[in-house]
Amino acid sequence: MAIQLGDTAPDFTATSTDGEIRFHEWLGSDWAVLFSHPKDFTPVCTTELGAVARLKPEFDKRGVKVLGLSVDGVTDHEGWSRDIEETQGVALNFPLLADKDRAVATAYGMLHPNADTTATVRSVFVIDDQKKVRLTLTYPASTGRNFDEILRVVDSLKLTSIHSVATPANWQHGDDVIIVAALDDEQARARFPDGWRAERPYLRFVPDPSKASRS
Ligand code: BEZ
Numbered sequence: 001m002a003i004q005l006g007d008t009a010p011d012f013t014a015t016s017t018d019g020e021i022r023f024h025e026w027l028g029s030d031w032a033v034l035f036s037h038p039k040d041f042t043p044v045c046t047t048e049l050g051a052v053a054r055l056k057p058e059f060d061k062r063g064v065k066v067l068g069l070s071v072d073g074v075t076d077h078e079g080w081s082r083d084i085e086e087t088q089g090v091a092l093n094f095p096l097l098a099d100k101d102r103a104v105a106t107a108y109g110m111l112h113p114n115a116d117t118t119a120t121v122r123s124v125f126v127i128d129d130q131k132k133v134r135l136t137l138t139y140p141a142s143t144g145r146n147f148d149e150i151l152r153v154v155d156s157l158k159l160t161s162i163h164s165v166a167t168p169a170n171w172q173h174g175d176d177v178i179i180v181a182a183l184d185d186e187q188a189r190a191r192f193p194d195g196w197r198a199e200r201p202y203l204r205f206v207p208d209p210s211k212a213s214r215s
Contacts, residue, residue: 002109003136009034009127010107017077018095021067024131031158032065032127033150036110038119038141040072040080048122049096050088051147058151062158064126069097069104071120115140124150126157163209164191174211179204 003010011024035052037045052059052066059066070077077096085091097104102120105111110120122145126135134157139145156167165177179188181202188196188204196204 003125003133005133005136007133009125009131009133012104012107014097014099014104015074016067016095016097017074017081017092021095021097026067027065027127027131029129030063030065031129031154032067033059033154034067034069034108034123034125034127035145035150036105036108036120036123037068037070038116038121040070040076041083042141044141044144045070046080046084046087048144048147049084049092050090051144053084053088053090053093055147055151056093059154062151062154064154066094067097068094069099069110069120071099071102071105071118073100074098112138126150126154128157128161159208159210164188165206165209174208176205177208179206 009023011022013020013022015021037048039045049068052068056066077098081092081096099105102111105120108123108125110123112121115121119141121141122139122143124135124137124145125133128134135153137145152172155173156171159177160166163177164180164183166180167177168175171177176197179192179196183191192206194206196206198204
C-alpha cells in the first residue's frame with residue numbers, strides 16, 4: 001500500500017555519496033526531506049540537484065536534513081556530482097542515495113510502472129522529528145519540482161504543529177493564518193487574546209504567531 005500521511009517513514013540501510021546511511025539513525029530527532037530522481041546524468045534532475053544545493057542553507061535554518069535518491073550507483077553519482085558543480089555552479093552538499101536494487105524506491109512507492117518501467121518518478125517525502133510522513137508529492141519525470149514550495153510547506157507544517165492554526169492558499173511565512181475550526185470562539189479567545197479578523201464565523205484570521213521569531 002502507498003505510504004500515507006501519518007505513517008512511520010520506512011527504515012532502510014543504503015549506500016550514498018556520504019557513505020552508508022541507516023535512515024532512522026541518520027534522521028535522529030530531525031525533520032528531513034527525502035526526494036527521488038529518475039536517473040543520473042539527466043537534464044531536469046541535474047537542475048533540481050543544483051537548486052536543492054543552493055537552498056541547503058534554508059533547509060539548515062529550519063533544522064531539516066536533505067536526502068536525494070537516484071537508482072544508479074555511487075560511482076555514477078560521483079561523476080554526475082562533478083557535472084552538477086560545473087553546470088549549476090554549486091556542489092552537491094547533501095547525500096545522494098544509490099539504489100541500484102531499487103529497495104528504497106520500492107519501499108517508498110517511487111516506481112510507477114505505468115509511467116516508467118525502470119526509473120523512479122519524482123517523489124518527495126517530508127518526514128518529521130517523530131519519523132512520521134507529513135507530506136508526499138509525486139511529479140512526472142518531465143517536470144522539475146519547485147523546492148521553494150517544499151520550504152513553504154515545511155514552514156506551514158512546523159507552524160501548524162505548534163499553534164492551533166492552519167495556513168491559507170499560497171501562504172508564505174509572515175502572512176496571516178487561520179484559526180482552526182476545532183476551536184470555538186471561546187477557546188480561540190483564550191489562545192488569541194488580541195482577537196481576530198472574522199470574514200465569516202468559520203473564517204478567522206490572526207497574524208502569523210511565528211512572525212517575530214524568524215527574520
Ligand atoms: C530528466 O531529468 O531530464 C529526465 C529524467 C528521466 C526521464 C526524463 C527526463
